[in-house]
Amino acid sequence: ILGGYEAKPHLRPYMASLQLDGQHVCGGFLIAEQWVLSAAHCTEETDGRVFQVLLGAHSLTEPEPHKRLYQVRAQFPHPGSNIHNNKDDLLLLQLEEKAELNAAVQVLPFQREDRDVAADTVCDVAGWGTITHSGRRPDKLYQVERPVISRDVCNHRTRHDHTITEKMMCTDSRRRDTCKGDSGGPLVCNGVAEGVVTAGSRVCGNYKKPAIYTRIAPYAAWIDSVMASADG
Numbered sequence: 235i236l237g238g239y240e241a242k243p244h245l246r247p248y249m250a251s252l253q254l255d256g257q258h259v260c261g262g263f264l265i266a267e268q269w270v271l272s273a274a275h276c277t278e279e280t281d282g283r284v285f286q287v288l289l290g291a292h293s294l295t296e297p298e299p300h301k302r303l304y305q306v307r308a309q310f311p312h313p314g315s316n317i318h319n320n321k322d323d324l325l326l327l328q329l330e331e332k333a334e335l336n337a338a339v340q341v342l343p344f345q346r347e348d349r350d351v352a353a354d355t356v357c358d359v360a361g362w363g364t365i366t367h368s369g370r371r372p373d374k375l376y377q378v379e380r381p382v383i384s385r386d387v388c389n390h391r392t393r394h395d396h397t398i399t400e401k402m403m404c405t406d407s408r409r410r411d412t413c414k415g416d417s418g419g420p421l422v423c424n425g426v427a428e429g430v431v432t433a434g435s436r437v438c439g440n441y442k443k444p445a446i447y448t449r450i451a452p453y454a455a456w457i458d459s460v461m462a463s464a465d466g
């Protein structure tokens with residue numbers, strides 16, 4: 235998160251850190267007791283290994299009462315996701331067991347109504363991604379508020395030049411922005427997850443390259459079908 239500030243501990247109890255060998259790779263968030271939603275690109279350099287999911291954390295390293303690392307039973311990248319673009323950049327992770335819910339571990343509802351969030355709506359995003367242009371990695375969760383910008387503005391040829399589909403949305407990236415390591419985390423507008431930070435490589439903090447999110451509502455049926463099929 236660039237230009238943001240340290241989050242209040244455990245006020246975002248849905249936040250997950252996707253880890254490999256104890257290292258944070260991407261964000262994610264709890265959408266059901268046994269399910270975390272993140273971004274498919276985050277699995278690109280894992281050569282088939284599955285993540286571990288840290289829940290209930292504020293600090294990535296310090297001991298905290300409700301912090302717990304969960305094993306992942308299965309990972310379901312969206313079938314349309316690919317390394318060449320940001321399309322269908324979603325990843326569902328089934329935890330090995332149901333997460334123990336408490337003050338620091340809670341589910342976040344996601345938007346099911348497929349309607350664009352109005353431009354200028356101020357949403358917030360949090361993550362353990364880089365907090366400086368030089369790539370400094372925080373130990374604590376950071377957050378920042380960002381206004382939604384219209385798809386037309388985001389698709390301008392000087393911005394993302396018509397690559398933003400109706401299943402994506404954008405926020406202003408002037409100074410305050412998401413950055414590497416924040417991908418997979420939720421864009422929260424009025425208490426509801428509207429988007430997932432896309433994990434394609436992208437410059438951060440440059441107003442000419444707005445932040446891109448996968449809108450969740452268009453994928454509600456896919457999310458429900460994967461959860462229903464795997465839960466048995």
Ligand SMILES: O=C(O)c1[nH]c2ccc(F)cc2c1NC(=O)[C@H]1C[C@@H]1c1ccccc1
Pocket residue numbers: 258259260275276277278279280362363364371372413414415416417432433434435
């Ligand atoms: O965050 C992203 O956009 C992104 N997209 C990817 C694609 C492939 C992929 F193998 C990884 C990623 C990845 N995450 C990262 O590189 C994480 C490792 C870096 C990081 C940044 C800050 C704090 C901790 C760790």
